[in-house]
Amino acid sequence: MNEFKIKPEYSITDEQSLRGLFEATHTLAILKCQDTLGGHAQEFIRRSPFLCIGTQNLDGKADVSPRGDPVGFVKILDERTLAIPDRPGNNRLDTLVNIIANPSVGLLFIIPGFDDTLRVNGQATLVNDPELLKSMSVNDRAPKLAIVVKVSEVFMHCAKAFRRSHLWSPDHFQDRTEMPSLVKIILDETTGAPSNKDEMRKIDDDLEEDYRRTLY
Structure with missing residues (x-):
C-alpha cells in the first residue's frame, strides 16, 4: 500500500477556515454544557457499565482506553x-x-441499547485511599487504585453516530470468527504465530483461562 500524503491546499489548519465549512451551531448545543453532574447525568452514569477515557501525555500523544464493569461501577x-x-x-x-x-x-459513558451518550471532561488524580477502594470491590477484590475525576464539563451527545453505525442492531453484528483471535493477531504482528492449529488453539484457551482468573 502506497503512503498517503495530504495535499497542503486541502489541509484545514486554522479555526476560522474550519468554522467556515459549517453552519453555526444552535443555542441549545452551547447551553447544554454544564459544569456539574445534574440529576439526569448522574442517572446515566449509574446505568452505565462501560466508558472510554481519553488522555494525553505532556507531548500531546493521545490515548483512549475502554473501562467496563457491572452497571454503576463509576x-x-x-x-x-x-x-x-x-x-x-x-x-x-x-x-x-x-x-x-x-x-x-x-x-x-455508554449504555447498551442507548444511542445517546454522556460526555464528561475534567481533571484526574490517581488515588489509593483504602476506604474508597474497598467500596469499589467486586468479588471481594478491591482495585489497586482509582481514577478520581474533578468534573469541569458535562453534556449529552446526540444519537447520530450510533444510529449511523447500527451498533446495537443484531442485523449488523459481525461474525468474530471471520478474523483471527486476539492472540493470533498480536503474534502475527510481532514474534509470529504458530502454524500448528492445535498449538494456536491452546494459546487461545490459555488467554480465556487468564481472563477467568484475573478479571478482578
Whole structure:
C-alpha cells in the first residue's frame, strides 16, 4: 500500500477556515454544557457499565482506553467528582502514566441499547485511599487504585453516530470468527504465530483461562 500524503491546499489548519465549512451551531448545543453532574447525568452514569477515557501525555500523544464493569461501577462522590476503579489489565499503564503527566481527561459513558451518550471532561488524580477502594470491590477484590475525576464539563451527545453505525442492531453484528483471535493477531504482528492449529488453539484457551482468573 502506497503512503498517503495530504495535499497542503486541502489541509484545514486554522479555526476560522474550519468554522467556515459549517453552519453555526444552535443555542441549545452551547447551553447544554454544564459544569456539574445534574440529576439526569448522574442517572446515566449509574446505568452505565462501560466508558472510554481519553488522555494525553505532556507531548500531546493521545490515548483512549475502554473501562467496563457491572452497571454503576463509576462512583459519584459528589456533583463534581467521579471515581473510576482501575481493574487488572496488561500493566502497560498508558492511561495512568498520562494522567500523572497531564491530568486532563475526557470520558464517554455508554449504555447498551442507548444511542445517546454522556460526555464528561475534567481533571484526574490517581488515588489509593483504602476506604474508597474497598467500596469499589467486586468479588471481594478491591482495585489497586482509582481514577478520581474533578468534573469541569458535562453534556449529552446526540444519537447520530450510533444510529449511523447500527451498533446495537443484531442485523449488523459481525461474525468474530471471520478474523483471527486476539492472540493470533498480536503474534502475527510481532514474534509470529504458530502454524500448528492445535498449538494456536491452546494459546487461545490459555488467554480465556487468564481472563477467568484475573478479571478482578
